[in-house]
Every structure is written in structure tokens, then in C-alpha cells.
Amino acid sequence: MIDERKLDGNAIGGLLREVFAMEMTAARGTCAGCGAVNEVGRVHVYVHAPGTVVRCPDCEQVLMRIVRGKGRYWVEMTGIRSLEFVEG
Amino acid sequence: MASLYFDVPDWQGHLAGQHVDVRLTADDGYQAERSYSIASAPEERRLALTVERLDDGEVSPYLVGELRAGDKLELRGPIGGYFVWRASEQQPLLLIGGGSGVVPLMAMLRHRALAKGSAPARLLYSSRTFADIIYREELEGLSGVGVFHTLTREKPAGWSGYTRRVDAEMLGEVAWPVAEGPVVFICGPTPFVEAAASLLVGMGYPAPSIKTERFGATGG
Numbered sequence: 001m002i003d004e005r006k007l008d009g010n011a012i013g014g015l016l017r018e019v020f021a022m023e024m025t026a027a028r029g030t031c032a033g034c035g036a037v038n039e040v041g042r043v044h045v046y047v048h049a050p051g052t053v054v055r056c057p058d059c060e061q062v063l064m065r066i067v068r069g070k071g072r073y074w075v076e077m078t079g080i081r082s083l084e085f086v087e088g
Numbered sequence: 089m090a091s092l093y094f095d096v097p098d099w100q101g102h103l104a105g106q107h108v109d110v111r112l113t114a115d116d117g118y119q120a121e122r123s124y125s126i127a128s129a130p131e132e133r134r135l136a137l138t139v140e141r142l143d144d145g146e147v148s149p150y151l152v153g154e155l156r157a158g159d160k161l162e163l164r165g166p167i168g169g170y171f172v173w174r175a176s177e178q179q180p181l182l183l184i185g186g187g188s189g190v191v192p193l194m195a196m197l198r199h200r201a202l203a204k205g206s207a208p209a210r211l212l213y214s215s216r217t218f219a220d221i222i223y224r225e226e227l228e229g230l231s232g233v234g235v236f237h238t239l240t241r242e243k244p245a246g247w248s249g250y251t252r253r254v255d256a257e258m259l260g261e262v263a264w265p266v267a268e269g270p271v272v273f274i275c276g277p278t279p280f281v282e283a284a285a286s287l288l289v290g291m292g293y294p295a296p297s298i299k300t301e302r303f304g305a306t307g308g
Binding site: 002003004005006007008009010011013014017023024025026039040041042 | 107109121123164165167168169170171277278279282299300301302303
């Protein structure tokens, strides 16, 4: 059953630019769970939770959670072992 | 459905496939923000967005119904570095769009035409009905692009295109052979994108050559 609410990393390009101050959808992230390497544009994204939940498209482990509110960002990314991207 | 054209001061330029975030701010400070794919080619002077009106949406009814020529809008972008295509790329291009998912693919086709890209291109475009087809006449006039339509909810008299959901047989007829190393862009509602991408992977197309962009079931 496909969750129609599932989006992908393209949908949070603007949010990630706020956090990282650069274009991130072509960045390559390594999942800390299964080791899969995926471009951020490919990862699964759920925006209907309180905040944004980013999951590995290979094993569905949570890669990142981002909550924005009251003038603050809260970024949790223990599920990402590394992020590789070109200099902006 | 409406195409909106904007003059954007200090626009830095964009790549085909990118989107912008449109932010509306109410008098009381409440903000609503939505992403819209850019429909225009980088070579065009004005930025075009094609917006589907969703009746229960917060942003699209305003953009389609209330925005007037001369009004100002807050845009952020361009955004995206993954779902982008440059006309300098040589590999055969396969574009697969469902509904309004055709918008960023149209930007790629317009870019290909204006930049005189030499990559052979095909578009497989799924719409519910004939009336739902966006850019129909413009697509007919594109040179050097194979355009294949499928309709999922009706079969008009005299219709020569497909009339079913995208399946392996259809992809077998439309897609460039695996051996030609095509690059594939799929955009549309989540179930459409996932079905088309899995079919292609099952047919032997390498997953990294297939780029996808999902439009949510909710939006607006």
C-alpha cells in the first residue's frame, strides 16, 4: 500500500536551504542504519507529522527530523552517517 | 489550471526542473507556503508557474482566482539540484508525467527547444481526461519530441493515444531501450511516480538513471 502522503527530498529543498544555507537536494547522504547512499532528492519525506520526517528510501529508517517554530529550528539527524555536497 | 507569468527583479536564473516556494502572508501575519514547479525555460524572460486550483487549498485558489496582473508575490528560489536537466546533456531523455506533474517536464522540453538541445526526447503524459491535458497544443507543436498521451478516465471518439494507466507494455513501447542509456524524469502524484519507477526498474533500467519528484495528495 502506497502512502499517498509520502513526498521526497525535492519537497524540502527550500527548508533545507534555510537550515544549511545552500542547495541540498543533490547532496548525497549515507544512512546510518543500512549504509545506503542516496541523493537527498530521492529520500522519502513526510510533512504531515508535527515537523518534517525524512526516511531512507532503502530501509525506511528515520534519517532526519526537522521542526520549525517560534523562531527556532530543531534538527535531529542521528540517522545520517554523513552528508556529502559540493561547495556552494 | 492557470499559467502565471512573473517579472522577478534580480532573478538569478534557474534550471529546468526546479521549483519556487510561494509565500502568502495574511493581514494578521498568518503565512501559508507552497511549492510550485517552474514551467518556463531558463531562456525565457519571465518566470512561469502553472498552478492547479485545489478547492480546499490555502494558496492555489488565491493564485488562480484572485491574483491580478500587477500584484506582487513573495517567491523563494529557485530550489532544487536533483530533479534538473540541462540541454547540454546528450543521453536520450524520457519524461513521464502524471497530471500537473507535467509542469517541470514542460520546462525541460521548452529548455531543450530554446537551447537547441540535441538529446532525443520522449514524453509519456498521463491525464484523467482529454480536457485535463495541460499544454496540449504546445506539445503538438514541439519538434523532435515524441509525445505519447494516455487517458485514464475516458476514451474520446477518434482518440488514438493510450487509454489506461501506465503499465509495462506501454513503457516497453515508449521508453528508449536500456542499452541506449536514457535518463528518466518522473513527476506526478506519489502512487503514479512509484508505479512508473518500479516498472522501469523491473524492466532493467538502472535506479540511479531514474529521477523522481512526488506531488502530494494534499497540497494547495
